[in-house]
Amino acid sequence: MAERTAQRVTSADVARVAGVSRATVSYVLNDTPGQTISPTTRTRVLDAAARLGYAPSAAARALRTGRSDVVLCLLPDWPIGPEVGSMLGNLSTALARHGFTFVVHPGNREDRPISEIWKAITPAAVIAFADFSPGEITAMRAAGVALVVALLGRGPQDRRELEMPQQLIGRRQAGHLIAAGHRKIGYAWPDDERVRIFAEPRLAGVRAECRESRVGGPASETVALDAEQATIAVRRWHAAGVTAVCAYNDEVALAVLAGVRLLGIDGPAVIGVDDIPAARLAVPALTTVTTDQAAVAAYLSATVVAAINEHPAPTLPAEALVHVIKRESA
Amino acid sequence: MAERTAQRVTSADVARVAGVSRATVSYVLNDTPGQTISPTTRTRVLDAAARLGYAPSAAARALRTGRSDVVLCLLPDWPIGPEVGSMLGNLSTALARHGFTFVVHPGNREDRPISEIWKAITPAAVIAFADFSPGEITAMRAAGVALVVALLGRGPQDRRELEMPQQLIGRRQAGHLIAAGHRKIGYAWPDDERVRIFAEPRLAGVRAECRESRVGGPASETVALDAEQATIAVRRWHAAGVTAVCAYNDEVALAVLAGVRLLGIDGPAVIGVDDIPAARLAVPALTTVTTDQAAVAAYLSATVVAAINEHPAPTLPAEALVHVIKRESA
DNA sequence: CTGTTAGCGCGTTCAG
DNA sequence: CTGAACGCGCTAACAG
Numbered sequence A, B: 001m002a003e004r005t006a007q008r009v010t011s012a013d014v015a016r017v018a019g020v021s022r023a024t025v026s027y028v029l030n031d032t033p034g035q036t037i038s039p040t041t042r043t044r045v046l047d048a049a050a051r052l053g054y055a056p057s058a059a060a061r062a063l064r065t066g067r068s069d070v071v072l073c074l075l076p077d078w079p080i081g082p083e084v085g086s087m088l089g090n091l092s093t094a095l096a097r098h099g100f101t102f103v104v105h106p107g108n109r110e111d112r113p114i115s116e117i118w119k120a121i122t123p124a125a126v127i128a129f130a131d132f133s134p135g136e137i138t139a140m141r142a143a144g145v146a147l148v149v150a151l152l153g154r155g156p157q158d159r160r161e162l163e164m165p166q167q168l169i170g171r172r173q174a175g176h177l178i179a180a181g182h183r184k185i186g187y188a189w190p191d192d193e194r195v196r197i198f199a200e201p202r203l204a205g206v207r208a209e210c211r212e213s214r215v216g217g218p219a220s221e222t223v224a225l226d227a228e229q230a231t232i233a234v235r236r237w238h239a240a241g242v243t244a245v246c247a248y249n250d251e252v253a254l255a256v257l258a259g260v261r262l263l264g265i266d267g268p269a270v271i272g273v274d275d276i277p278a279a280r281l282a283v284p285a286l287t288t289v290t291t292d293q294a295a296v297a298a299y300l301s302a303t304v305v306a307a308i309n310e311h312p313a314p315t316l317p318a319e320a321l322v323h324v325i326k327r328e329s330a
Numbered sequence C: 001c002t003g004t005t006a007g008c009g010c011g012t013t014c015a016g
Numbered sequence D: 001c002t003g004a005a006c007g008c009g010c011t012a013a014c015a016g
Helices: A011-018 A022-030 A039-052 A058-065 A082-097 A114-121 A134-142 A163-179 A193-212 A227-240 A250-263 A277-281 A293-308 B011-018 B022-030 B039-052 B058-065 B082-097 B114-121 B134-142 B163-179 B193-212 B227-240 B250-263 B277-281 B293-308
Strands: A070-074 A101-105 A125-128 A147-150 A184-190 A216-223 A244-247 A269-271 A288-291 A322-325 B070-074 B101-105 B125-128 B147-150 B184-190 B216-223 B244-247 B269-271 B288-291 B322-325
Touching: A011 A022, A011 A039, A022 A039, A058 B058, A058 B114, A070 A082, A070 A114, A082 A101, A082 A293, A101 B114, A114 A134, A114 B058, A114 B101, A125 A293, A134 A147, A147 A293, A163 A184, A163 A193, A163 A244, A163 A269, A163 A288, A163 A322, A184 A193, A184 A227, A184 A250, A193 A216, A216 A227, A216 A250, A227 A250, A244 A250, A250 A269, A250 A277, A250 B277, A277 B250, B011 B022, B011 B039, B022 B039, B070 B082, B070 B114, B082 B101, B082 B293, B114 B134, B125 B293, B134 B147, B147 B293, B163 B184, B163 B193, B163 B244, B163 B269, B163 B288, B163 B322, B184 B193, B184 B227, B184 B250, B193 B216, B216 B227, B216 B250, B227 B250, B244 B250, B250 B269, B250 B277
Parallel strands: A070 A101, A070 A125, A125 A147, A184 A216, A184 A244, A244 A269, B070 B101, B070 B125, B125 B147, B184 B216, B184 B244, B244 B269
Antiparallel strands: A101 B101, A288 A322, B288 B322
């Protein structure tokens, strides 16, 4: 009995079974424009491929075409929550519809230079949350990466596709509080340097909204995720006459609420970001702001696809992107 | 002025600059055993490679060797929290130390057959949370994927590396409550079919611990993430004489606490899983159980590396893996 | 020892 | 619709 060495099925196998050349197999399977293949042959090839379970080697294709259908996303090393998680899931779905395979690299950037990563993947595009260095961008371009997107960051030379949505979050928070009659706003800044990249545009949004409404600009206090420590910030706001606080996210908001409770005062109104499950279970139930992650994902997907095909970039449907969920805390 | 077409640097370029053959370049760069290269030549090659910024084409290498250094992790479509996120980060770090590139695919399995994904990546190993079908496993093996691991699942033929830690979580929860004197335990089951794969082994752990301690086995109630709805379960437990509840995770635990608060009763003790930030901020502060994600990641990494090198698999240091964080709720 | 030549792996694509 | 070459790195066989 022969050994059942499970060999990879190649286009040569398909060609042999179908009784045609490898070139023909390629033309049929790719629907190559400008090549006319008789229906009979086409069927034979398709049948053979199906019967053999043929799967083209991604490596060979990437080698030949110089580009893969993989879109790589580099995650920063801060803890990602379910919100980002669901956005990535949506993005994956959206890109899949355009024939791209979406993968995420969760490693700390310090582990190994990011060049190691895209070298191992040969992606069509790279998406990152933080900035790239100019050298990195050059190197990637040279290696055939079609598109490099930095979602957030400071470099003026970069595209920052997520900057707007983040600012919008701050604006909506402040707008909600101001509409409720508050005239002195506080900002609860996260006690984690790593999320600064998100916190900055959010605070900028709050600031802009306050300025435009001529409301006492945000009094920013750093708030750790600890009731005891949060009391310090709460006391300061209290002394400064702040009546409402925009928090970086729901967790920080919960910390503020915990601080208020600990002090036993009739604290400031609080509004969070994300609508984590714990938000609606808190006392008082937390008013918060959510982003339509599916819409963001669709926008990012469209951006990537457009750039790879050298089409103009789509515009962000900014208005409908962020919603306030009104509960008891503000 | 010539066009500055940023061409990819290939080993041929390095060979030309160094004045040697491509084979020599390969030998030097890979430290090929059994080949002795003079220090002079070696330096010349290394220098040239460095100067040109040479990066071997992963595609070509994968094509030639039939294997890439990528380890692919397929995520299920349930929301992943920071805990899993940090585990993936640790796993990435650990695998990087062994020369592997770790990527995660966050897409829903319904989007496209998973075969599309590993075909596009040609990974050395695939890790998934749920089971693979036998057909999938065969296909992957045939395509050269060295290792296929299902972390959780039911197929007896699969490796289930994470089942133990999950059961351990349940055991620790129940053990803590029993040690505190409780004699009738409840279980708060999540209202999300997708996490069943985690919930089942955890509940099994609780059940086992109860049985061994001859304690009133877990009275399981489904608890939605809503205070109002949680009261139903709390009432039932109350009527049944349950004095302490193990929750599927911290969020479910918070829902139980919210239900208790709403009823205004002197509710059961509650213990969660994960230690999310909101746990310590709750009233009462939530007692919970955490898993040492770094240890799990190290173990998984070792498993993957061992399997790829066809070494025996390591054993899981089960004992030190799960810790109780005692707060006020239990 | 030191290094070279040659051919493979597999899908794509141009000239026939 | 086919033959043949190509993209790039690896490695067996071989010459100095």
